[in-house]
Amino acid sequence: MKKLNFKPKIGSGDTGYTDIKSMKVKKTDKRIKFNAALDKINALIGLVRSFKKDKELFKIQQDILKISSFAAGYGEKKEIENSIELLTLKIKSFPCAKIPKKFIVFGSNKKSALINLIRTEIRIAEIQAWEINKKEIAVYLNRLSDYLFLLSLKK
Numbered sequence: 001m002k003k004l005n006f007k008p009k010i011g012s013g014d015t016g017y018t019d020i021k022s023m024k025v026k027k028t029d030k031r032i033k034f035n036a037a038l039d040k041i042n043a044l045i046g047l048v049r050s051f052k053k054d055k056e057l058f059k060i061q062q063d064i065l066k067i068s069s070f071a072a073g074y075g076e077k078k079e080i081e082n083s084i085e086l087l088t089l090k091i092k093s094f095p096c097a098k099i100p101k102k103f104i105v106f107g108s109n110k111k112s113a114l115i116n117l118i119r120t121e122i123r124i125a126e127i128q129a130w131e132i133n134k135k136e137i138a139v140y141l142n143r144l145s146d147y148l149f150l151l152s153l154k155k
């Protein structure tokens with residue numbers, strides 16, 4: 001992923017507008033709300049990673065940044081599709097014996113509880129992705145929700 005030179009424009013959003021690809025957009029625009037949801041997800045994943053460095057979660061954070069960029073009109077659809085394929089493979093490789101056969105109550109430990117909190121935020125973001133007609137992103141988020149559910153069982 002390319003690094004962008006970013007210098008915040010302090011106060012530029014004080015009017016209730018922001019920029020997407022050099023276009024002024026209301027901060028209440030669905031795309032802005034969606035990117036705010038992704039920002040929250042990324043921050044929550046960072047919180048979980050602060051307990052113990054985790055390469056898988058770091059990769060997911062990188063994916064979330066790509067998705068945020070893609071939702072704003074940058075990046076390649078193929079990058080999202082590749083991330084979907086990788087998550088699908090990880091899900092398929094998960095041992096079936098560990099998958100519960102009934103509903104479970106979350107909170108057996110802090111890390112698992114936080115991962116499930118993130119998973120619920122991802123489900124909300126997935127709905128928002130469908131609202132802004134970003135099918136690839138919605139599919140990725142659906143897959144990510146499944147993956148994090150399984151990951152929470154491991155932790």
